[in-house]
Amino acid sequence: xxxxxxxxxxxxxxxxxxxxxxxxxxxxxxxxxxxxxxxxxxxxxxxxxxxxxxxxxxxxxxxxxxxxxxxxxxxxxxxxxxxxxxxxxxxxxxxxxxxxxxxxxxxxxxxxxxxxxxxxxxxxxxxxxxxxxxxxxxxxxxxxxxxxxxxxxxxxxxxxxxxxxxxxxxxxxxxxxxxxxxxxxxxxxxxxxxxxxxxxxxxxxxxxxxxxxxxxxxxxxxxxxxxxxxxxxxxxxxxxxxxxxxxxxxxxxxxxxxxxxxxxxxxxxxxxxxxxxxxxxxxxxxxxxxxxxxxxxxxxxxxxxxxxxxxxxxxxxxxxxxxxxxxxxxxxxxxxxxxxxxxxxxxxxxxxxxxxxxxxxxxxxxxxxxxxxxxxxxxxxxxxxxxxxxxxxxxxx
DNA sequence: CCTCCACCGGAACGTGAGGAGT
DNA sequence: ACTCCTCACGTTCCGGTGGAGG
Numbered sequence: 001x002x003x004x005x006x007x008x009x010x011x012x013x014x015x016x017x018x019x020x021x022x023x024x025x026x027x028x029x030x031x032x033x034x035x036x037x038x039x040x041x042x043x044x045x046x047x048x049x050x051x052x053x054x055x056x057x058x059x060x061x062x063x064x065x066x067x068x069x070x071x072x073x074x075x076x077x078x079x080x081x082x083x084x085x086x087x088x089x090x091x092x093x094x095x096x097x098x099x100x101x102x103x104x105x106x107x108x109x110x111x112x113x114x115x116x117x118x119x120x121x122x123x124x125x126x127x128x129x130x131x132x133x134x135x136x137x138x139x140x141x142x143x144x145x146x147x148x149x150x151x152x153x154x155x156x157x158x159x160x161x162x163x164x165x166x167x168x169x170x171x172x173x174x175x176x177x178x179x180x181x182x183x184x185x186x187x188x189x190x191x192x193x194x195x196x197x198x199x200x201x202x203x204x205x206x207x208x209x210x211x212x213x214x215x216x217x218x219x220x221x222x223x224x225x226x227x228x229x230x231x232x233x234x235x236x237x238x239x240x241x242x243x244x245x246x247x248x249x250x251x252x253x254x255x256x257x258x259x260x261x262x263x264x265x266x267x268x269x270x271x272x273x274x275x276x277x278x279x280x281x282x283x284x285x286x287x288x289x290x291x292x293x294x295x296x297x298x299x300x301x302x303x304x305x306x307x308x309x310x311x312x313x314x315x316x317x318x319x320x321x322x323x324x325x326x327x328x329x330x331x332x333x334x335x336x337x338x339x340x341x342x343x344x345x346x347x348x349x350x351x352x353x354x355x356x357x358x359x360x361x362x363x364x365x366x367x368x369x370x371x372x373x374x375x376x377x378x379x380x381x382x383x384x385x386x387x388x389x390x391x392x393x394x395x396x397x
Numbered sequence: 398c399c400t401c402c403a404c405c406g407g408a409a410c411g412t413g414a415g416g417a418g419t
Numbered sequence: 420a421c422t423c424c425t426c427a428c429g430t431t432c433c434g435g436t437g438g439a440g441g
Contacts, residue, residue: 124424124425126424300428345429345432365437369441370439372435
């Protein structure tokens with residue numbers, strides 16, 4: 001029975017109305033397009049800064065900043081790839097510092113880089129300074145000038161401080177090769193928290209990525225949809241709608257592309273003849289839901305309990321939820337499930353984390369005589385809450 | 398103007414899991 | 420077997436604080 005159904009599903013898929021997609025990958029995050037509309041200036045700027053490396057000179061470090069989905073990563077990778085193609089003596093190393101378990105600590109960052117350079121390094125166990133030596137040795141032996149692209153560099157610094165950057169930018173003892181850093185950050189005020197010396201050497205050059213406006217987003221979408229969608233698969237106004245929605249969100253091109261891709265997938269799934277504006281609306285809902293569900297599901301047990309407490313209290317209609325209320329409810333949840341109760345200090349951090357992940361929203365307020373606390377709100381729609389609840393309650397058993 | 402609540406949030410430290418090297 | 424590493428997660432300790440009420 002089950003096999004029969006599976007078979008049917010696949011068969012149906014193959015025989016169903018022709019797919020709207022020509023090349024689905026062209027809408028995905030990892031796709032590197034040939035052209036980047038409205039980023040010509042940034043590309044040229046970066047290229048001019050990096051060009052001297054073709055003749056073996058050390059180039060300036062670069063700091064690139066702008067909101068998410070403004071093309072920073074794209075530009076960096078695009079230019080780096082071209083540089084690598086032009087000269088065998090240049091080795092761009094791209095690394096995303098936010099990647100948990102890969103590059104979110106000093107050790108892991110260096111280990112990962114060494115690995116890319118062909119070294120076998122254990123995931124743990126060695127002292128950090130030894131990893132440094134391995135990395136430096138790998139760079140030297142490689143005889144290539146390294147252009148190190150550190151994406152989401154702000155995450156790294158927030159977690160472990162700026163001392164690595166200090167070492168990397170000023171203290172490296174490289175004899176034969178050179179290393180330059182391209183730092184990429186979503187957070188514009190990030191450099192203010194840096195040690196002044198690090199700041200000055202990291203941002204010898206700066207490139208700003210302003211948000212895209214709706215018209216520019218449309219250009220991007222048109223460009224990509226030519227590659228990714230079959231001709232006339234999109235209803236009139238679909239692209240405009242995606243662009244408009246993403247423009248509301250600080251001009252995030254990634255969001256625009258996601259909307260378009262998901263809308264296409266939804267249309268395909270329901271065998272609609274074309275992708276309609278209605279699909280875009282549904283896509284927006286789905287993106288939000290998927291994001292939240294994914295985050296909630298991946299939370300550790302204690303964090304789920306905290307969130308469960310918050311949602312139960314909020315659903316119960318308690319207005320002006322504060323940390324103390326959540327904690328006492330959370331205590332009960334723990335007692336019922338015979339789970340260890342974390343300290344208020346820890347729970348406070350968990351609440352702050354949920355906030356920074358965008359699941360809840362909190363604000364530190366003072367109630368004068370009655371103390372200072374976080375006021376907690378749950379900005380999730382009831383349908384999203386309904387989806388989340390079972391996931392959280394599952395943790396109770 | 399001062400007090401004092403109910404927390405906030407920084408910092409140092411502890412634990413136990415993963416693993417290296419000798 | 421033993422000492423040494425990192426690192427996630429948590430605890431302990433504690434100084435700080437905006438503003439309602441006296």
